[in-house]
Amino acid sequence: MCGRCSRSALGSLTSFGCPFVKRLFDTLLIVLSLPVLLPACLLLALLVSINLGRPVLFIQTRPGKDGKPFRMYKFRTMTDERDEHGQLLPDDVRLTRFGQLLRSTSLDELPELLNVLRGEMSLVGPRPLLMQYLPLYSPHQRRRHEVRPGITGWAQVNGRNAISWDEKFDLDVWYVDNQSLWLDIRILFKTIWKVVKRDGISQDGEATAAPFAGSERGVGERD
Numbered sequence: 001m002c003g004r005c006s007r008s009a010l011g012s013l014t015s016f017g018c019p020f021v022k023r024l025f026d027t028l029l030i031v032l033s034l035p036v037l038l039p040a041c042l043l044l045a046l047l048v049s050i051n052l053g054r055p056v057l058f059i060q061t062r063p064g065k066d067g068k069p070f071r072m073y074k075f076r077t078m079t080d081e082r083d084e085h086g087q088l089l090p091d092d093v094r095l096t097r098f099g100q101l102l103r104s105t106s107l108d109e110l111p112e113l114l115n116v117l118r119g120e121m122s123l124v125g126p127r128p129l130l131m132q133y134l135p136l137y138s139p140h141q142r143r144r145h146e147v148r149p150g151i152t153g154w155a156q157v158n159g160r161n162a163i164s165w166d167e168k169f170d171l172d173v174w175y176v177d178n179q180s181l182w183l184d185i186r187i188l189f190k191t192i193w194k195v196v197k198r199d200g201i202s203q204d205g206e207a208t209a210a211p212f213a214g215s216e217r218g219v220g221e222r223d
Helices: 009-015 019-052 097-104 112-117 131-136 139-146 165-178 181-197
Strands: 057-063 069-075 122-124 150-152
Touching: 019 069, 019 097, 019 112, 019 122, 019 181, 057 131, 069 112, 112 150, 122 181, 139 165, 150 181
Parallel strands: 122 150
Antiparallel strands: 057 069
16 A cells, blocks of 8 residues: 555545545445446437437547546547538537537536546546647646546536636646545535536537636746
């Protein structure tokens, strides 16, 4: 067991002092939920195939812990429609009504449970964003990669796509500094409530959120 686990068992459980405890919590929760999750995933895969065709999964390389790339899995929510030059049409054009339903209910995220079981993600943590964002982070923002990315996170239950990038990254780093078992449980319950209310699904005028183009505060701030 890792050296960080030398503290008391209760201390490790409450503070996630040992990454092993967090991973064990994630794995047990998924395994115990399989009787519900497996049929739901199979049904969703069938519906995606009917509505959007195959493949049913959207697979994209994302940065994980310490920025290490991994292949993230989601259910497809967009068509592959292209213009006369072979370029994909804008997201808001390719996002179907069925895809909007999947996103608003976060059901498109269910295949990421496989990433959690593989140890590439956690149930709770900063969301894995795009690889091209890595060079744009300030040192403060880059700290979000000190932990495994999550299916949901502190930023997702405190505004999701309706808040600015700087606000999201501040919330991500706050989670890195304050993570605990009880905080993860709180975030998971708040996620369920947010999904029911369908809060913060997108920014105004965007299918999800505008691309990150660097800190809005200016170079050097919070570094």
